[in-house]
Amino acid sequence: MKNIKVVLFALILVLGISTLKAQDNNNPWSIGLGVNAVDFYPTNPGLEGHGSWLNEFVNAGDHFNMVPSISKVTVGKYLTDGFSIEAAGSINTINKIGDNTSSDDSYFSLDGAVKYDLNEVFGETAWFDPYASVGGGYVWMDNFGTGTFNGALGFNLWFNENFGFNLESKYKHAFESNIVQHFQHSAGIIIKFGGTDKDGDGIYDKDDACPDVFGLVEYNGCPDADNDGVIDSKDDCPNVAGLESLNGCPDADGDGITDADDACPNDKGIKANKGCPDSDGDGVVDKNDKCPSVAGPEANNGCPWPDTDGDGVLDKDDNCINVVGTASNNGCPEITAVEVAKLEDLFKTVYFDTSKDSFKSETIARLDEAAQIMAKYPTAKFAISGHTDSVGNNASNLKLSEKRATAVKNYLTSKGVSGNNLTAKGFGEDMPIASNNTKSGRAENRRVEVKLVN
Structure with missing residues (x-):
């Protein structure tokens, strides 16, 4: 038993x-x-x-x-x-x-x-x-x-x-x-x-969250190389002290964007601008904004478009930024009907030496006055036409009329009128405005005309 x-x-x-x-x-x-x-x-x-x-x-x-x-x-x-x-x-x-x-x-x-x-x-x-x-x-x-x-x-x-x-x-x-x-x-x-501590950090393997790596008691045996309170295994920036909210990465300007992802790490900005500030809210970050305190378009480096001549047309749209003009003419002045009529009268008194394309002396003052008017309107385009009477053969008259029209154009451009705004063409004896059978009629037909074409 x-x-x-x-x-x-x-x-x-x-x-x-x-x-x-x-x-x-x-x-x-x-x-x-x-x-x-x-x-x-x-x-x-x-x-x-x-x-x-x-x-x-x-x-x-x-x-x-x-x-x-x-x-x-x-x-x-x-x-x-x-x-x-x-x-x-x-x-x-x-x-x-x-x-x-x-x-x-x-x-x-x-x-x-x-x-x-x-x-x-x-x-x-x-x-x-x-x-x-x-x-x-x-x-x-x-x-x-x-x-x-x-x-x-x-x-x-x-x-x-x-x-x-x-x-x-x-x-x-x-x-x-x-x-x-x-x-x-x-x-x-x-x-x-009998307890084991493989990494020798004083924390037994059973309680060591990182038993193979020397660590700290306060982090259950895990290391924190940068001493920022985020253990290395969870630290995206283990060698640089950072914030727990950013997985251990630094944020020098405190804008919630890690320095590594912040295009402006020392200036507090917003995520939409990759961490850069935009003080005037114009969509151009301050570091690229030449006018950071005044809103302006990116195309003008963050500055507002100027209106140099004060005509209400911004310089970016103004073809004549230094001359007051109209919006309908892209900021350039528009020639008036009075001045067009004045030009037509001036050109009626443009005289040439006989059978030549050189001007008579009394013509110069009229051409200077015409040039002053034309230069005020840099977008106004004019057609210059040369004409002769019927004396002589038609071919030589055509050639002479072309020379005289060209001479007028060249003189005007020498006085500041844009050559791009002028055309010159000779018509010979083909477009008389009076009878070539009389002396007075032939004098009227020997002429230079100017017409506003734009």
Whole structure:
């Protein structure tokens, strides 16, 4: 019967442990060294020399069995979610069984337990680590042995990451009556070890978000090369301090556009202008705007179009920017009917030397006056026509009329009239305005005319 209970206990313990999956947690291993005390008194009500349950639970002087040496050794392995397993071995000498004395019986025990960290229920305290455990074991006293079912409460007080103090009270329920139920109390030191820190940054790999790269505690083990509060793995500009809102990239002018994407990194602008300002809102950014405080078109480098002559026609549309004109004539002045008539009268008195294209002296003043009028109207175009009487042959008359028309054109251009606004053509004797049969008629036919054509 005793062997069946031992086998059953071992099977239950192995199955319980095998259902838990070990994980690589910080310092998963532990070793404990301490002393133990065995107390039979408060666990066996009704037996002679024993009290009721938990009676005189801490009466160490009357009921505790202890030896003055290290008498308990534990080895533990953290598993997952607050669970761990522990194997414990202890020795003692029993000279008190309740109020009864004993003849210094030897006591040995081997125990296995599954422990649960109560901080998972109460909340993490870091330094104070209470736990509960359940398991089983085997106890030998002199020539007797029995399996036990064990339940315990205890706590660890951690002085640092690896070193602490342990205190535990364990109830052991024996399966054989020759060894009665008892408490085993223990106290000692406990040491945790086995954690890995591959990058050597002082943060165990389990808690290290960047276990292969040396990092900082405040960033869970990840590096922040530029010290801007954005870890390198999330920093688009890891070597230049920047803003978290811009994924670690800088924004010198504070316009919300990273310097790398900002065409004007030192001047606060808007995204539509690639980070450049446009003070006058004309669509031309200030750095390209020759008039940044006054709105103007891009075609004029951000400046408004001028109207130099003040005629209401902007210079960009004004063909005569220095002369007052009309919008209908693209900013140029329009010749009046009075002045056209004046020109026609002046040209009626243009005289040439006989059979030549040279002017008579009295003609020069008239041509100068005509040139002054024409020059005032740079867009007005005129047709100059030369005519002769019928004296002589037609071919020579045609040639002479062309020379005289050209002579007039050349003189006018020499006085500032645009040659592009003048045409000259000779018609010979073909277009008389009077009879060639009289001297006065032939004089009228020898003429130069000017007509406004535009």
